[in-house]
Amino acid sequence: MDLATRGGDRLLGELERHFEFTPGGYQLSPGAQPEGLVLVESLIARSLDRCAGAAVPACADAAWAIGNLLQRAATHLAMQLVERTGARKLCVAGDAAVHGLARLDPRRNSWIDQLYVPPAAGEAGTAVGAALFGWCEIFGAPPPCELETAFRGRPYRDAEIVAAIEEHGAAPGMASRRSDRVLDEVADLLASGALVAWFDGGAELGEPLDGRCVLASPCCVPLAPRLDAGLLRESFRALTAVVLVEDAEDYFDMSGRSPFAHHVARVIRERTREIPLVVRSDGTSRVQTVDSWRAPRLHDLLQRFQRRAGPPILASAPLRQTGGPAVESPRDALRLWDRAELAAI
Helix, strand or coil, X not given: CCHHHHCCCCCHHHHHCCEEEECCEEEEXXXXXXXXXXXXXXXXXXXXXXXXXXXXXXXXXXXXXXXXXXHHHHHHHHHHHHHHHCCCEEECCCHHHHHHHCCCCCCCCCCCCEEECCCCCCHHHHHHHHHHHHHHHHHCCCCCCCCCCCCECCCCCHHHHHHHHHHHCCCCCCCCCCCHHHHHHHHHHHHCCCCEEEECCCCECCCCCCCEEEEECCCXXXXXXXXXXXXXXXXXXXXXXXXXXXXXXXXXXXXXXXXCCCEEEEECHHHCCCXXXXXXXXXXXXXXXXXXXXXXXXXHHHHHHHXXXXXXXXXXXXXXXXXXXXXXXXXXXXXXXXXXXXXEC
């Protein structure tokens, strides 16, 4: 859906002719001619990795039209669910549902009181969801409370990190350090325009967030092509705005928290020039709020960066190359650091 932020409504009318909402959901219009669907299929078939020049507007318009219909369909289904059940707190999972409903703000949609998106809301969370369903249905246990943090793997001891560095033959002077001075050094690097691989604690379930990510200053637009090249990312992929939870509403039109980076919010117009690297073409950002008890070291780093550079925000991308495995161990991180040619880790 990142590509959709570069598109417009040129193809929407063509698609709408083949799509209709029903009391039970939605469907493709019976007997409709398939030209619109074939058109979109042919546009997508050009392959997103070749979306350059004249192909970009066509692919982006197709993505925008499909995304628009997905959002409307997901909202339509959610409204029917609320009407039938009376439940006004929604838990949304699945990629299409997340993209369709993550933009909803209860302040402007009086039919819901709360919208919750759990960690690993897509395919990665299917096994967890199945286990929780079995826990409730087979054992008759009450459903668990809202997940406050993403499940994490084990952290690595200093001795393991040092051994990985020595085995890797990394740069002289590189070592495992956990002092406050390290956070100052990282904040200085980010303020100077460096790309930093951030490896902290255990790996998370689902999308790598505050434990395995690449960080950059949100002020430095020229960092985008370097980051895309290093991580083999498509140029239309958006970066996440990692923001101190206490400052999020000063920069984004949103309410509440977004600890798992699933919520999309419009950037407040007066703030867009301060954080151009994380503002998408349609004026929105994917937002991850950071608090001191979920991610204390990242929260501390954001505060130190704010004192040096201004905004309490960093740009973030998952610490992995497109098509490759997620980073789990220190050895994984060091190998990726070499390939991606990042400034520091």
